[in-house]
Amino acid sequence: MNNLSERQLKTIDNQVTGWLAELGQQVRQGLGANRSVQTKEGDFRNLVTDLDKSNQAWLLDHLRNLDSQAHFVAEEGDLKRPETMVGHVWFVDPIDGTLNFVHEKTDFAIMVALYVDGQPTLAWIAKVMSEEIYHGGPDLGVFCNEQKLPAVVDRSLDQAIVILSGRRLLSGEKPYRLLAEKALAFRVIGSAGISFVRLLQQQATGYLSKLSPWDLAAGRVLSESLGYQVKRLDGEPVNMLLSNTVLIATNKMHLETIKVIKD
Amino acid sequence: MNNLSERQLKTIDNQVTGWLAELGQQVRQGLGANRSVQTKEGDFRNLVTDLDKSNQAWLLDHLRNLDSQAHFVAEEGDLKRPETMVGHVWFVDPIDGTLNFVHEKTDFAIMVALYVDGQPTLAWIAKVMSEEIYHGGPDLGVFCNEQKLPAVVDRSLDQAIVILSGRRLLSGEKPYRLLAEKALAFRVIGSAGISFVRLLQQQATGYLSKLSPWDLAAGRVLSESLGYQVKRLDGEPVNMLLSNTVLIATNKMHLETIKVIKD
Structure with a gap:
């Protein structure tokens, strides 16, 4: 399948939405059970749970x-990454916000996205604990479960609630500090998926973080579909196969931010 | 009424819980409607809505x-504040997290607390959008709606998710920076009530902020009842009639924090 028709897009959307509903239910049921937690790459902040691994395996099997001809980019394990975005590329983040998952038991997400020849095509963010699945794309529109979401209102920076990476703000990186100072208020949440949900719901106006491909892929599809700009801080497009420092924001806020950072 | 019996406490708990359920429903229904927003004290971050004022008037009437012999401390208007904590003192925050209320339409709370001769006695935090009312006190225990909450696990700082005032972290105040660096992770939420809820649910281990009496009163009653320490950073008790920089944390985290700040 390539050059997907609207009917094909809808079929895939329904299929994957159903799988995420099923997976979400399993995760909610499993949350009471003990989980084996390991640290990854020696960093105790970067937790991997059994559930990360089993969710990913389950999703990759189904996808x-x-x-069958597609390429896959996923957070866990030693999956061979594609070298180009040609054809179908699926991105999978089996538990985004693992630290929240382990410690808060809320504010984590499961994310899936499909890009066709580099074009954002379809995506899913499952906000597991509140049983909300955000899904759709540029052709279908964006939905929270069955409800269609409106296009974003073009708010400016001084009226923006902006979501920032806490660790990067703390390490004193200039763009994070500037946005924290110039925005109406800032928030630190600890999950890319939940941050994107706040953008989709227009509870936030901007989000600045360094994001891996699986952190960014689904949120980019859905937020661009509602009218957000998703770009690097120099205004260049993101590279979906690398990590990017990326600002997701309204048009106005994007222009103002680039100006503020240059000054 | 003074020296309240357990039966009297339960009666008051049920009464106020019922009022907050009713008020929460009104607020949820009103959220679609346009609200008149004014800025208070020339600070655009400090929004006052009609709903703040009408909620407070409604609650004060009922309380x-x-x-009838009690004193009242509330956020809005020119209510005369009591000079001592003798007798019954009620604290009312009609909308805590007004900026979240206006911009995010989530993560705000309604808070009420009763102190008797300075003793934390009963409190309520209504997490309006998720229809949860946290209520109880040292004699009754703490409940989320009907469900009794367990005592807090005594986690240490390096295993803590800590909630910080974003503006104070940004202005470079040392204790905020130190906690952000030493904790497992930090979050910025923008509502004292929602921060306290995260402590009660053990989704966070500590919370540092400068809080007005109405921001602190209910959260103090409920978090102390589950075993949290609620103290100033010098280890001294808080003054319920003034603003305090206050750390709410587990025993271990409190001791470690005081040590870290002294070093």
């Missing part, structure tokens, strides 16, 4: 069945 | 009916 490979659906789209 | 005065219940407890």
